[in-house]
Amino acid sequence: MDLRDTIRTYRLFSGSYDFVFGPVFHPGRKEAVRLANDRPGQRILEVGVGTGLSLPYFRCDSRVTGIDISAEMLAKARRRAERQQLAHVEGLHVMDAEHLEFADNSFDAVLALYVASVVPSPSRFAAEMRRVCIPGGTIVLVNHFTSDNVLLRFMEKRLARVARHIGFHADFPLDTFAQDSALSIREIRPSNLFGYWRLLRCVNEKPASTLC
Template identity: 40%
Template sequence: MDETPTARQKRVWDRSAPSYDRQIQLFERIWFTGAREWLGERASGRVLEVAIGTGRNLPHYRPGVTVTGIELSPEMLAYARRRAADLGMPADLREGDAEHLPFDDDSFDTVVCAFSLCTIPRPAAAVAEMRRVLRPGGDLLLVDHIGSTWPPIRAGQWLLERLTIRAAGEHFTRRQLPLVRQAGFDVVEAERLKAGSIERIHARK
């Protein structure tokens, strides 16, 4: 039987889990600078982090928030649970699919997703689910790498994703802002950084 896109992503991230933190550190210093702090400053109340990975956003949430995390990969989730324990943070971290969130409508004040819609097989479905579980007036916070506004970089991204989409489902020229608008969110704040290749979005239901 052919492997589904979701099953492939689970396999890819399970395999990547032991080396993920080490590999992403350089990107965070050079390319993703300040992104996790930006998310943490804006998240409030009951927070759902979709595709929480190894929990790298956990240290940046402010005191008083209640964090729930969902992650497709059990191996990545194990690292997130250890990080939460080390921080003394009583987060509710569970295995699940961003395209089918296991929560009731209007359950959260804030939904966060960082550097993950680039790999989720059906990002529009995931954004729709994020909206469903947000309470009216709730905040959506997204950070991701997208196609650069500078043509030479965008051309390189396009060439790179000819390999990464097939190998790991990783896209470099996707853009999430149109999906956010199509889902019915009001965009509060949107900015592009690093030659337009990083986008931060704050939207409201």
């Protein structure tokens, strides 16, 4: 999958994104923020912040940074932060999720909502989240994964070839992602409409060599 396809898709849909994906993804978005932002004064990174639909749900005493590959989506996020006077939003930056421009251990928590299946390399994406999150910090993801339902799984496989050209992995098994990402997943729960999406709550367990 080519990153240029993802950029092009979000450029085309930036104007209608909130209408199409706002309400249907709202439960997972809100629950993910609650799990990641559970203590005062946290430094939090949202990878793939998009139009900033999640930004109002963070605690007022948090310090939130958001990144996204789409400049068009981020422009909407900045307008949202200004319009709603979200003082806890410290910065919104155009950035590649697989090449985060932050020092190691910069954030207490990292979350990525509906991002894992739109990046070219999910393992690289996960590695970067682990790198910038402190040891023992929280990493929360919400994403579509390949369905356990036989009929839905068949449809996902048929759609996979087309989906790649718009920047999306339709056939995206959770067990493969869990193994390749090396994330320490502590909880998996269904999310959003019909439980078709999954919320993953992870603890950032780093090798001892990265703790210095």
